[in-house]
Amino acid sequence: MTPNERAELYRRMLTIRRAEERLQKLFADGLVPGFLHLSIGQEAVPVGVSRALTEADTVSSNHRGHGHTLAKGVDLTGFFAEILGKATGLCRGRGGSMHVADLSKGMLGANGIVAAGLPITTGSALAHRMQGKGNIAVVYFGDGALAEGLVHECLNIAKLWSLPILFVCENNGWSEFSPTERQLATSLDKLGKAYGITYREVDGNLVEEVARAAGKLVAGMRKAPAPAILECRTTRVRGHFEGDRQDYRDSDEIAALDARDPIRLCAEALIAAGLDDAVLTAIAAEVEAEIEAATETALAAPLPEAGDILADVYTRAEV
Amino acid sequence: MAETRYIKAVNQALKDAMRDDPTVFLIGEDVGAAGGSFKATRDLLDLYGPERVYDAPIAEAAITGIAVGAALTGMKPVAEIMFMDFITLSMDMLVNQAAKARSMFGGQGSVPMVLRTPHGGGLNAGPQHSQCLEAWLAHVPGLKVVVPSNPADAYSLLRAAIDDPDPVIVVENKALYAMKGEMPETPEKIEIGKARIARAGRDATVVAYGAAVGMAEAAAEVMAAEGVEVEVIDLRSVQPWDEACVLESLSRTHNLVVVHEAVEAFGVGAEIAARMADIGFDELDGPIVRVGAPFAPSPFGKTLEEAYRPNADRIVAALRRTLA
Ligand SMILES: Cc1ncc(C[n+]2csc(CCOP(=O)(O)OP(=O)(O)O)c2C)c(N)n1
Ligand SMILES: [Mg+2]
Numbered sequence: 097m098t099p100n101e102r103a104e105l106y107r108r109m110l111t112i113r114r115a116e117e118r119l120q121k122l123f124a125d126g127l128v129p130g131f132l133h134l135s136i137g138q139e140a141v142p143v144g145v146s147r148a149l150t151e152a153d154t155v156s157s158n159h160r161g162h163g164h165t166l167a168k169g170v171d172l173t174g175f176f177a178e179i180l181g182k183a184t185g186l187c188r189g190r191g192g193s194m195h196v197a198d199l200s201k202g203m204l205g206a207n208g209i210v211a212a213g214l215p216i217t218t219g220s221a222l223a224h225r226m227q228g229k230g231n232i233a234v235v236y237f238g239d240g241a242l243a244e245g246l247v248h249e250c251l252n253i254a255k256l257w258s259l260p261i262l263f264v265c266e267n268n269g270w271s272e273f274s275p276t277e278r279q280l281a282t283s284l285d286k287l288g289k290a291y292g293i294t295y296r297e298v299d300g301n302l303v304e305e306v307a308r309a310a311g312k313l314v315a316g317m318r319k320a321p322a323p324a325i326l327e328c329r330t331t332r333v334r335g336h337f338e339g340d341r342q343d344y345r346d347s348d349e350i351a352a353l354d355a356r357d358p359i360r361l362c363a364e365a366l367i368a369a370g371l372d373d374a375v376l377t378a379i380a381a382e383v384e385a386e387i388e389a390a391t392e393t394a395l396a397a398p399l400p401e402a403g404d405i406l407a408d409v410y411t412r413a414e415v
Numbered sequence: 416m417a418e419t420r421y422i423k424a425v426n427q428a429l430k431d432a433m434r435d436d437p438t439v440f441l442i443g444e445d446v447g448a449a450g451g452s453f454k455a456t457r458d459l460l461d462l463y464g465p466e467r468v469y470d471a472p473i474a475e476a477a478i479t480g481i482a483v484g485a486a487l488t489g490m491k492p493v494a495e496i497m498f499m500d501f502i503t504l505s506m507d508m509l510v511n512q513a514a515k516a517r518s519m520f521g522g523q524g525s526v527p528m529v530l531r532t533p534h535g536g537g538l539n540a541g542p543q544h545s546q547c548l549e550a551w552l553a554h555v556p557g558l559k560v561v562v563p564s565n566p567a568d569a570y571s572l573l574r575a576a577i578d579d580p581d582p583v584i585v586v587e588n589k590a591l592y593a594m595k596g597e598m599p600e601t602p603e604k605i606e607i608g609k610a611r612i613a614r615a616g617r618d619a620t621v622v623a624y625g626a627a628v629g630m631a632e633a634a635a636e637v638m639a640a641e642g643v644e645v646e647v648i649d650l651r652s653v654q655p656w657d658e659a660c661v662l663e664s665l666s667r668t669h670n671l672v673v674v675h676e677a678v679e680a681f682g683v684g685a686e687i688a689a690r691m692a693d694i695g696f697d698e699l700d701g702p703i704v705r706v707g708a709p710f711a712p713s714p715f716g717k718t719l720e721e722a723y724r725p726n727a728d729r730i731v732a733a734l735r736r737t738l739a
Contacts, residue, residue, distance in 0.1 A: 154488055172683035188521030197520040204487050205520060209511050215480020216512060223488035226440065226466055233484075293601065373644055408522035408554050411580040 097304060099371055102394035105147065105303045107379045109139040110301050112163045113359055114387045115172065120177060123338045128394070129181045130192050134161040135183040137333035137338075141266050142167035145234060145326070146321075148314035154220040155234040156213035156352070160266075163207030169304045170198040172386060176394035185195045186395040205263025211244035213237060214263070221261035230318045232260040240271025243279050246267065251291045254323035255284045255379070262313055263293075263325045266269075266300060268332035268376025273344050288325045301358040302363070331356050416599055422592040424566040425455045425531070428573035433463050436491060442469040442478055443495030443531075452497045453533065453592055479505035483582075485514045486528040488641030491577060498544045499534035499586065502552075519713065522531035525580040531573070535626055535676050536724050537590035541715035542583060546706075547677035549586050549623075553686075559583040559607055560612040560654040564628035566596035568651060571605040579607060579673030588626045588676075610657035612664070616644035617733050618671035622661055622687055624650040627706075627725060628675040634730035640714065645734060653683050661687065662695050669700040670737045673729055701737035706730050 097105075116134045124134050135142075138160070139378050146167035149155070157164035165175060170186060176177070178185030179193045186198050197205035204220060207213050217235035224231040241247065242265070254261050271279050288295030296313060298305045307329060313324040335342045342350070363376055419427070433439045441456055445472035449455035460468040471478045475496055480490035498501050502509070509530070519526045535546040554711075559581055563569040569587065576583035613628055614635050624630040628649045634644035646664050650656050665671050671691055673684035684705040691703055699720045706725045714720055 151596075156484075186521065187519060187523070190521050191519045195519045197516075197523065197701055199487065199520065199524040204484070205516070211479070212507060212512060215477045215508060216484035216487065218477065219481035219484025219486070219492070220488040222469075222486075223485040223490045226485075226490065227488075233488075246476055246480070249472075249474040253474060253477055253481070257469070266690065365481075408518045410559070411517065411525045 099369065102304065102330050102369070102374060103371065103379065105143055105307065106359070106366060106376065107383060108143045108167060109303060109359050109362060110380060110383045111386070112143070112166050114140045115166060115175070116162055118387050118391055120338060123211055128179060132193055132336045132338040133160040133336065134338065135160045137331040137353060137357065138162050138266055138268060140303035140306050141300045141328045141330055142360070144303045145188050145262070145264055145310040146402065147307040148311045149234065150231070151202055152229065152231045153233065154204050154217070154224070154231070155236065156204040156217045156220070157206045157236045158210065158238060158241065159206065159208055159211055160238065161196060161236070162193070165196050165203055165206065166197070168198070168201050168203045170201050170203055172390040173393045180394050181399065182394055182397040183400040183404070189400040211237060211246045214246050214250040217261055218254055218259060221254065221259035222257065224260055225321045229345065232314055232317050233264045234264055235262045235361045236266060238271065239265060239267040239269065239276045242284060243319065245286055245331070247287070251293060251323070255293050258321050259323055260317040260321040261323045262310065262317070263323065265325065265327045267327055268330050270332055270336070272336045277379050280337070286374040292322040294322070295327065296325070297327045297329070300330035301356050301361060303358060303362050305343045305351060314319060340364045418595055419566050419598040420456055420592070421566045421569050421587070421596070422453060424570040424598060425573060425587065426457055428570045429456060429459060430462065431595065431662055432574060432577045433467060438489065439493060440467045440469065441493050442471050444471055444473055444482060444497050446470060446495050449494065453483055453589065455495065455531070456467045463694065465684050476503035476508055477500050478501060479508035482528040482530065483508055483516070483526055486526045487516065487524060491527050493529045493531060496530060496532040500543050500546045501549060502532055505530070509552065509558065509582070510555050514555045515666045517581065526582045528581045529573070529576045529585060530582070531585045531587060533587040533589045534590040535590050536713050536720050536735065539715055539717060540589070540624065541721055542712040543714040547675065549584070549653055550677060550682045552584050553683055557582065557656060560586060560651065561607055561652045562625040563651065564591070564625055565648050566594060567603065568605065570598065571603045571606070572651060574602070575605050576606050577583045582589045585609065587623065590626055596707050600616060600695070605651065607652050608655040608657060610660040611649045612646065613649040614645070614647040616646035618668055619663040619669045619672065620643045620646045620648060620661070621672045621674060621730060621734070622648045622650060624653055624673040625676060627676055630725055630727050630728055631728055632737045633727035637727060637731050638734055643734070643738065644711055656687065657685055658690060661691060664692055665695045666698045669698055671699070671703045671728060672706060672733045672737055673703065674706040676725060677707055678710055679705050680710050682707055701739065704733040704737045706733045718729070
């Protein structure tokens with residue numbers, strides 16, 4: 097990776113971080129309707145994975161999907177407007193944080209149903225294989241999703257049919273308010289072995305590691321369609337959702353999070369590799385300006401009209 | 416005109432749709448090599464190959480979800496769920512994903528998938544292989560539900576479903592699979608949501624769909640012998656359903672019976688009755704009477720199942736009640 101490429105990964109992570117911090121504030125001010133699940137601490141996963149993707153590749157996501165969405169290249173203003181429930185949002189204010197999608201960018205949707213992205217992405221991968229253009233599909237899911245039955249169904253079919261799908265597990269050790277070890281009697285590497293699916297584990301807070309591992313796996317499946325699993329050990333810094341005080345986590349665990357911050361780790365690596373601190377400062381300023389502009393535009397945008405409720409339930413107007 | 420069977424008409428529709436559109440593909444349990452549990456997909460694997468016909472493992476949720484994801488990625492999947500009873504396992508993918516994607520994503524795209532599945536009794540298949548669960552699906556905004564009552568409609572409604580940009584559930588009827596009927600040279604193009612007057616009459620209207628249409632026609636014969644002319648409407652589609660057609664018929668006959676094989680309570684008939692009691696109130700000369708299965712699981716044994724399913728006699732009794 098060239099220094100410029102590494103700085104670009106830094107910029108993308110910082111964009112997600114600052115966007116979510118802005119959302120956090122807007123939520124505290126009562127401006128974000130509904131639930132808000134932040135992925136602060138997990139930014140390296142989608143940024144690293146997305147480096148291997150083209151716009152024609154498809155991804156689907158879960159309830160903690162802001163990073164996945166932004167990393168796939170969706171418009172920042174449309175993203176903010178959607179989460180604020182505005183008519184100008186990516187989904188015209190009908191989806192919100194848990195359902196952001198941009199089909200034109202291959203982003204098939206965040207999802208409010210745990211593990212629902214797996215079969216949808218498996219189907220998308222089947223479509224890619226049939227279309228024969230070398231495109232692939234990525235599904236992001238959490239460790240908690242591993243307890244769902246669809247994991248078995250999809251790993252099984254993906255392997256049987258050699259589908260070009262990358263299963264990206266963001267293992268942050270938590271499923272809502274319960275630790276993974278109380279949720280899962282096995283582990284994803286064992287599942288990978290059981291199904292004969294290539295499995296890689298990476299430190300999900302080291303963006304270059306994620307990018308390298310994803311790059312290899314994706315390049316392989318473009319050549320010869322086959323599934324792969326990438327398990328990323330990562331950290332959920334905020335509560336399950338905004339408003340969760342996390343009193344079920346012990347203070348040592350929370351105190352250790354800072355040292356594993358993916359953005360700090362990336363910055364340190366860049367400086368150690370000789371990048372001028374001023375470059376990072378400049379990136380930060382640009383990102384903040386971009387977020388601010390997107391937020392301002394989204395805040396000023398109109399809310400959807402009540403008459404919009406019936407639009408788009410079906411493609412053709414009802415008979 | 417040539418005579419065909421219901422199941423052959425389904426097969427022909429799939430064959431023609433696959434010929435006309437290379438993005439149409441089939442997925443389901445035993446739909447390939449075995450040609451389908453009821454032979455709806457016979458020969459299609461040989462004809463179109465394993466890249467178009469997928470023999471899926473027993474994984475209904477994944478089959479349905481794969482159809483959703485493929486549909487969002489430019490394909491037109493036609494999934495088969497072997498018995499409608501198994502649709503319980505597909506529900507998240509239908510209700511939370513397929514049905515909502517278009518609206519929830521602000522009209523960015525649609526989910527042009529079809530899910531074929533057979534409902535209905537008459538085969539002594541028992542409580543887990545006989546249910547008519549279409550009302551569940553009709554209740555979900557974003558899904559369309561069609562129920563063909565004869566071979567020609569089985570062809571045309573399936574073609575219409577595959578051509579439709581939104582998710583359509585095609586509910587076939589196991590007891591009708593062997594039914595013979597005329598298949599026109601040029602199959603009718605059916606618009607989903609439009610009903611068909613199966614028999615014209617001026618004294619009472621019976622609204623039915625699927626296998627209940629034949630029962631309603633038999634009941635109309637009985638009544639005709641007594642000089643009562645019954646109009647039979649074959650809804651063809653229960654979501655959307657042809658409210659205008661039913662209202663127009665009611666405004667001529669002033670009496671309404673609604674029939675389906677599904678459990679009567681909270682069913683499609685309840686919706687039709689409620690709407691007509693509202694917008695057709697002034698037209699009614701008698702109560703709107705429903706005929707459906709009793710509020711019990713569909714039983715297995717011959718005598719029990721026979722007593723459970725609606726039939727012409729019960730429709731005749733319902734007609735007498737509303738006409739009294
Ligand atoms: C089918 C379903 N069951 C339960 C929930 C409630 N729920 C939302 S997120 C979540 C935990 C998911 O944990 P994980 O997959 O590890 O993702 P994380 O929140 O850690 O990113 C639960 C139980 C849901 N949304 N969907
Ligand atoms: Mg988790």
